[in-house]
Amino acid sequence: MPAAPHLSPTDLAERLSGIHPELAILGPSELAGRHPGEHPDNFAGGVMAQPGSSEAAAALVRWCAENNVAIVPQGGLTGLVGGNVSHAGEVILSSSRLNRILVVHADEMTVEVEAGVALEALQQAVAPHGLTTGIDLGSRGTATIGGMVSTNAGGILAFRNGVMRHQVLGLEAILPWGEIYSDMTRVVKVSAGPDLKHLFIGGEGAFGFVTRVVLKLEPIRPHRATAFIGVSDATAALSVIRHFRSQPTVTLEGAEMMWPRYIRDHAKLKSFDLSWLEDDAAALLIEVSGETVEQATGVLEEGLETLWEAVGLKGGVIAQSLDQARKFWDIREDSGFYYADIPDAPSFDISVPPTGLDTYVAGLHARLRAIDPTYDAYVYGHIADGNLHLTLIKRGPLPKAELLAVEDAIYSGVQEAGGSFSAEHGVGFEKRHGYESNVSRQKQALARTIKQAIDQKGIFNPGKVPFA
Amino acid sequence: MPAAPHLSPTDLAERLSGIHPELAILGPSELAGRHPGEHPDNFAGGVMAQPGSSEAAAALVRWCAENNVAIVPQGGLTGLVGGNVSHAGEVILSSSRLNRILVVHADEMTVEVEAGVALEALQQAVAPHGLTTGIDLGSRGTATIGGMVSTNAGGILAFRNGVMRHQVLGLEAILPWGEIYSDMTRVVKVSAGPDLKHLFIGGEGAFGFVTRVVLKLEPIRPHRATAFIGVSDATAALSVIRHFRSQPTVTLEGAEMMWPRYIRDHAKLKSFDLSWLEDDAAALLIEVSGETVEQATGVLEEGLETLWEAVGLKGGVIAQSLDQARKFWDIREDSGFYYADIPDAPSFDISVPPTGLDTYVAGLHARLRAIDPTYDAYVYGHIADGNLHLTLIKRGPLPKAELLAVEDAIYSGVQEAGGSFSAEHGVGFEKRHGYESNVSRQKQALARTIKQAIDQKGIFNPGKVPFA
Numbered sequence: 001m002p003a004a005p006h007l008s009p010t011d012l013a014e015r016l017s018g019i020h021p022e023l024a025i026l027g028p029s030e031l032a033g034r035h036p037g038e039h040p041d042n043f044a045g046g047v048m049a050q051p052g053s054s055e056a057a058a059a060l061v062r063w064c065a066e067n068n069v070a071i072v073p074q075g076g077l078t079g080l081v082g083g084n085v086s087h088a089g090e091v092i093l094s095s096s097r098l099n100r101i102l103v104v105h106a107d108e109m110t111v112e113v114e115a116g117v118a119l120e121a122l123q124q125a126v127a128p129h130g131l132t133t134g135i136d137l138g139s140r141g142t143a144t145i146g147g148m149v150s151t152n153a154g155g156i157l158a159f160r161n162g163v164m165r166h167q168v169l170g171l172e173a174i175l176p177w178g179e180i181y182s183d184m185t186r187v188v189k190v191s192a193g194p195d196l197k198h199l200f201i202g203g204e205g206a207f208g209f210v211t212r213v214v215l216k217l218e219p220i221r222p223h224r225a226t227a228f229i230g231v232s233d234a235t236a237a238l239s240v241i242r243h244f245r246s247q248p249t250v251t252l253e254g255a256e257m258m259w260p261r262y263i264r265d266h267a268k269l270k271s272f273d274l275s276w277l278e279d280d281a282a283a284l285l286i287e288v289s290g291e292t293v294e295q296a297t298g299v300l301e302e303g304l305e306t307l308w309e310a311v312g313l314k315g316g317v318i319a320q321s322l323d324q325a326r327k328f329w330d331i332r333e334d335s336g337f338y339y340a341d342i343p344d345a346p347s348f349d350i351s352v353p354p355t356g357l358d359t360y361v362a363g364l365h366a367r368l369r370a371i372d373p374t375y376d377a378y379v380y381g382h383i384a385d386g387n388l389h390l391t392l393i394k395r396g397p398l399p400k401a402e403l404l405a406v407e408d409a410i411y412s413g414v415q416e417a418g419g420s421f422s423a424e425h426g427v428g429f430e431k432r433h434g435y436e437s438n439v440s441r442q443k444q445a446l447a448r449t450i451k452q453a454i455d456q457k458g459i460f461n462p463g464k465v466p467f468a
Numbered sequence: 469m470p471a472a473p474h475l476s477p478t479d480l481a482e483r484l485s486g487i488h489p490e491l492a493i494l495g496p497s498e499l500a501g502r503h504p505g506e507h508p509d510n511f512a513g514g515v516m517a518q519p520g521s522s523e524a525a526a527a528l529v530r531w532c533a534e535n536n537v538a539i540v541p542q543g544g545l546t547g548l549v550g551g552n553v554s555h556a557g558e559v560i561l562s563s564s565r566l567n568r569i570l571v572v573h574a575d576e577m578t579v580e581v582e583a584g585v586a587l588e589a590l591q592q593a594v595a596p597h598g599l600t601t602g603i604d605l606g607s608r609g610t611a612t613i614g615g616m617v618s619t620n621a622g623g624i625l626a627f628r629n630g631v632m633r634h635q636v637l638g639l640e641a642i643l644p645w646g647e648i649y650s651d652m653t654r655v656v657k658v659s660a661g662p663d664l665k666h667l668f669i670g671g672e673g674a675f676g677f678v679t680r681v682v683l684k685l686e687p688i689r690p691h692r693a694t695a696f697i698g699v700s701d702a703t704a705a706l707s708v709i710r711h712f713r714s715q716p717t718v719t720l721e722g723a724e725m726m727w728p729r730y731i732r733d734h735a736k737l738k739s740f741d742l743s744w745l746e747d748d749a750a751a752l753l754i755e756v757s758g759e760t761v762e763q764a765t766g767v768l769e770e771g772l773e774t775l776w777e778a779v780g781l782k783g784g785v786i787a788q789s790l791d792q793a794r795k796f797w798d799i800r801e802d803s804g805f806y807y808a809d810i811p812d813a814p815s816f817d818i819s820v821p822p823t824g825l826d827t828y829v830a831g832l833h834a835r836l837r838a839i840d841p842t843y844d845a846y847v848y849g850h851i852a853d854g855n856l857h858l859t860l861i862k863r864g865p866l867p868k869a870e871l872l873a874v875e876d877a878i879y880s881g882v883q884e885a886g887g888s889f890s891a892e893h894g895v896g897f898e899k900r901h902g903y904e905s906n907v908s909r910q911k912q913a914l915a916r917t918i919k920q921a922i923d924q925k926g927i928f929n930p931g932k933v934p935f936a
Contacts, residue, residue, distance in 0.1 A: 166630060181910045186886030187820065189891040191892050193890075195669075196915060249717075439661060
């Protein structure tokens with residue numbers, strides 16, 4: 001942590017005003033009325049700098065480095081692990097005015113964007129070219145490209161296209177001493193020395209502030225068919241997924257599984273008809289694209305017929321309209337529905353190789369019950385890449401000792417199975433226990449060494465991963 | 469560079485013997501009879517350590533760190549930029565005995581291998597599971613997985629599957645102080661703090677020695693059809709590529725372009741029939757896979773018929789047998805054919821966004837002729853991802869000033885076009901001029917900072933990128 005500047009937020013805002021003409025500064029009174037996003041303390045710092053250009057962002061960082069003022073980078077504020085929480089004396093560096101789509105290279109299927117562009121805004125901007133992003137996620141309306149880079153976001157297409165890291169061809173970032181790091185490459189083949197952009201991708205704002213990104217794009221596949229299917233377990237779901245991935249005439253666009261308690265509680269809340277789903281079965285949302293809606297629907301219907309007996313499907317329903325398909329997706333994507341009943345319930349985000357999912361889930365329920373026989377969890381997620389979201393069905397916050405026990409129950413066996421205790425949400429500061437107990441000592445030390453070498457004053461996002 | 473140990477290679481070999489039971493040591497006499505691979509000075513150090521386990525490799529690195537002896541990592545010795553060159557007083561650390569395929573996770577389509585496994589050996593080992601690697605390249609017989617990781621290899625499938633960085637799920641490496649960095653994750657979704665394995669991928673041995681790798685695999689597509697097509701330029705080739713990539717019933721497996729001088733000189737040398745190719749046309753090798761050979765061939769034939777007039781194809785021939793297809797590929801992959809006539813000819817490896825290829829190639833010829841009116845170049849490469857290999861048709865080595873002028877002519881406009889002066893061969897020490905004149909000052913400085921922080925004694929691969 002840098003030496004505290006002993007400046008109140010109001011004084012800090014005043015000092016920052018005028019350091020660059022393209023830098024807007026909001027003080028505590030301007031921030032007071034704004035929604036802080038997913039964490040109530042995101043705006044606790046009370047001062048926000050909104051650069052309108054990379055140069056303005058660089059000027060802000062330079063000033064902070066010279067004055068030992070810490071910086072908390074912020075994008076769409078959809079982060080779930082406290083990575084954007086700020087404190088008095090720190091400056092929030094927001095990408096909200098870096099919101100230009102710079103160049104669409106339609107023939108190349110690439111785009112250059114500023115970091116503050118929201119995912120859905122980008123999708124809408126490239127749609128007239130017949131293109132879309134190779135990555136998609138539920139919070140597309142607010143999540144920004146810069147934030148998605150910083151957390152190495154995954155989402156619903158990662159089983160096919162990889163994660164954000166695999167979609168980024170180039171980027172520009174502001175280094176902790178205020179220089180602009182520019183590497184706006186638009187090709188996939190680059191072996192020009194160590195590829196340092198991968199420090200910023202998934203770096204959670206510890207190494208700099210991402211200002212621009214070059215992303216790969218892919219053709220829009222608008223002709224979709226969507227089904228909800230009952231499955232007994234993840235193994236059955238993976239058989240369904242394997243079938244549709246191997247059909248040459250459709251492309252799998254989504255495979256989202258919801259374990260029984262999640263699908264039933266959510267359906268009840270939304271009055272969503274579950275009469276098609278057998279008792280005790282989990283639900284699998286499957287979407288494919290094809291040449292036409294009819295052709296995609298045909299392949300989906302035929303496939304489910306073929307799989308019905310072989311896999312032992314537990315019911316199913318195919319969406320009869322785009323509106324119905326949207327309602328299917330809402331059951332999966334509006335996953336915060338349970339917080340009304342269990343505010344601050346501890347939630348987690350792990351990945352294991354998909355073939356290990358059933359073993360993991362069975363063990364998880366046993367481990368939770370060993371802590372407290374009443375414990376249960378909502379389990380759902382991106383089944384094709386082994387990424388599960390897990391929420392303890394209990395109002396939070398838990399007492400610290402109990403929370404740590406729950407975390408250990410959630411993470412148990414994950415690394416050994418070849419997975420990760422944090423799949424796509426990152427570490428921030430809330431997953432510090434998971435990081436310290438699941439990431440090897442060598443990797444933690446190496447991350448600290450690099451952090452200290454690059455950000456000698458500890459300017460960027462102090463108190464968060466890698467906890468230097 | 470570490471302090472010189474003032475040990476002769478023979479003395480060094482003697483000191484190293486016995487530091488670990490699984491560490492074989494070869495001295496100057498044992499190395500004398502061995503082929504040094506692509507660079508004559510690879511074995512100039514005269515001492516090679518061959519660990520049989522990660523622990524033995526760690527023991528060797530620990531000893532070297534304690535004794536200030538530099539280490540030159542070596543794999544299959546297919547590197548083309550001098551990244552494996554060693555000097556007296558340095559220890560070669562070879563992966564040659566780290567050659568076990570550890571676990572094939574067939575259901576997951578992943579494999580855990582040691583770094584010294586050759587690409588083709590891996591392909592053969594996973595073939596019985598119906599699987600193959602998502603990356604392939606001409607030197608598959610000798611190039612090792614560890615070397616391919618260290619140079620972020622690309623090859624012929626990168627347009628579809630990305631480069632080595634996109635195929636690696638996890639890895640293990642020995643850090644410069646001799647500890648084992650283990651991150652053998654098998655999932656694509658990992659946001660567990662900064663993903664430091666990307667320092668080792670493409671790090672060219674500057675940050676540690678890769679010992680184990682987890683790679684993604686993909687289904688074998690054995691039913692192939694292969695054609696040679698005449699095209700007027702890269703724009704025409706890209707139209708052909710776009711057509712076959714958009715056919716749902718075949719998968720594009722290769723798209724390799726050879727500009728006129730390359731295809732004609734090589735065909736002449738090999739007595740390869742070019743009667744199908746119109747004068748002045750370039751050649752495009754296209755391979756697709758399908759349900760059966762007949763079906764793939766049918767789609768290829770139909771496609772070429774459709775494209776013939778529209779794109780203005782300049783002739784074409786479809787392989788009638790596997791043997792003939794292999795001869796087509798040999799014309800592309802045996803690209804060293806010209807060195808008999810022009811030994812030590814300067815060669816290069818650049819990438820630009822594919823839509824910029826024609827502009828680049830036209831400009832290149834003009835720039836070379838501006839240096840010397842007799843200059844010409846062999847141009848060929850992985851057209852679909854914009855990666856060109858370029859060889860000046862002139863016996864080397866050139867006088868230094870002339871070489872630098874040629875390099876500047878080759879690299880001119882590449883970064884501005886969104887490309888890279890080094891696409892897949894790396895930097896080693898031979899491309900130092902390219903690195904220093906094409907990579908931003910900030911990136912070079914950042915790479916040096918990280919190198920110095922991690923490898924404080926400069927143990928790993930001194931004198932090569934990032935030139936710390």
